[in-house]
Amino acid sequence: MAEKGILKPGTQAPGFTLHTTPDQTVSLSDFRGQPVVLAFYPADWSPVCGDQMTLYNEVLPEFRKHHAALVGISVDGVWCHGAFAANRRLHFPLLADFEPKGAVARTYSAYRAKEGVTERALFVIDGDGVIRWSYLSPIGVNPGADGILEALESLEPVPSLTSTRHKA
Amino acid sequence: MAIGQSRVARLVLPVDGRDHVRGPADAPAALVEYGDFECPQCGLAHPITKEVQRRLGRKLRFAFRHFPLAEIHPHAQSAAEAAEAAGAQGRFWEMHDLLFRNQQALEDADLLRYADALGLDLPRFVSELADGTWESRVREDFMSGVRSGVNGTPTFFVNGVRHDGPWDADTLVEALMASARIHV
Numbered sequence: 001m002a003e004k005g006i007l008k009p010g011t012q013a014p015g016f017t018l019h020t021t022p023d024q025t026v027s028l029s030d031f032r033g034q035p036v037v038l039a040f041y042p043a044d045w046s047p048v049c050g051d052q053m054t055l056y057n058e059v060l061p062e063f064r065k066h067h068a069a070l071v072g073i074s075v076d077g078v079w080c081h082g083a084f085a086a087n088r089r090l091h092f093p094l095l096a097d098f099e100p101k102g103a104v105a106r107t108y109s110a111y112r113a114k115e116g117v118t119e120r121a122l123f124v125i126d127g128d129g130v131i132r133w134s135y136l137s138p139i140g141v142n143p144g145a146d147g148i149l150e151a152l153e154s155l156e157p158v159p160s161l162t163s164t165r166h167k168a
Numbered sequence: 169m170a171i172g173q174s175r176v177a178r179l180v181l182p183v184d185g186r187d188h189v190r191g192p193a194d195a196p197a198a199l200v201e202y203g204d205f206e207c208p209q210c211g212l213a214h215p216i217t218k219e220v221q222r223r224l225g226r227k228l229r230f231a232f233r234h235f236p237l238a239e240i241h242p243h244a245q246s247a248a249e250a251a252e253a254a255g256a257q258g259r260f261w262e263m264h265d266l267l268f269r270n271q272q273a274l275e276d277a278d279l280l281r282y283a284d285a286l287g288l289d290l291p292r293f294v295s296e297l298a299d300g301t302w303e304s305r306v307r308e309d310f311m312s313g314v315r316s317g318v319n320g321t322p323t324f325f326v327n328g329v330r331h332d333g334p335w336d337a338d339t340l341v342e343a344l345m346a347s348a349r350i351h352v
Contacts, residue, residue, distance in 0.1 A: 050321075054239070058239060
């Protein structure tokens with residue numbers, strides 16, 4: 001089998017329109033002109049304190065300093081997303097890659113057909129719709145937010161006040 | 169293969185004078201916890217970190233940094249600031265222990281009660297909380313954690329590298345000893 005991999009930087013991000021609530025959709029093209037972070041994750045309702053979406057919710061102000069939008073994507077349906085987002089007090093949309101199941105994740109090569117869930121994969125897409133950074137995490141490891149912030153910073157080389165990192 | 173690249177998450181802000189630290193500065197093993205006083209998992213980790221400190225003794229330096237998940241834990245931010253306000257009066261660890269032992273009682277009145285029990289200068293404590301004196305300090309801890317790849321609470325760093333997987337006392341002691349090449 002050829003080495004499988006998620007879409008790489010430099011690739012035009014595949015467009016999509018997905019439901020976030022029963023009567024609202026979000027399209028990738030809605031974000032033209034601003035960076036967008038796509039966070040594919042396997043499922044709603046993972047244990048609370050280690051939850052990736054909960055973490056990103058707290059880091060949202062930092063993403064917004066880069067004028068970046070954040071969306072979470074999983075195969076869960078809109079009612080499930082709604083309950084999960086309310087429970088965790090999320091301030092960003094969760095998109096339902098629900099029907100046909102995983103269709104959008106497949107276009108990013110971020111679908112696990114065997115388990116029927118999306119990979120834990122991150123994409124930072126620039127204002128022109130080009131993938132500028134992508135990262136496939138081991139499915140059981142929440143990748144944190146550091147890679148996303150570094151990628152957003154590299155889109156616009158403005159020094160951040162919070163940048164204290166030392167390159168390892 | 170669908171295996172993710174492994175990113176080694178490292179502590180970007182080394183333990184230094186700004187930290188609340190237990191154990192000698194020249195200890196060969198260093199454990200850093202990013203935690204939230206209202207997080208049940210951190211509550212479970214509290215006696216474990218005590219046990220790890222007891223077992224490694226003078227060979228370990230332990231630092232605690234704040235990582236309040238304020239959206240799901242509405243008292244976490246003020247509890248973290250209360251610990252800092254106690255720290256300003258030399259009682260950080262006593263307050264840290266009280267907060268973890270009383271995770272179900274973290275209202276402002278409770279924080280005041282703990283400050284009183286520790287014999288703190290109450291008017292100073294109250295005004296520092298009201299003025300948000302320690303808000304930026306807590307945010308600094310939080311952002312240093314985000315930058316280091318903290319991905320939930322608690323997150324531990326063993327000699328500067330994020331510790332993934334179980335964090336029972338045996339596992340932590342073993343990881344610390346292996347990393348510092350020490351024997352107890």
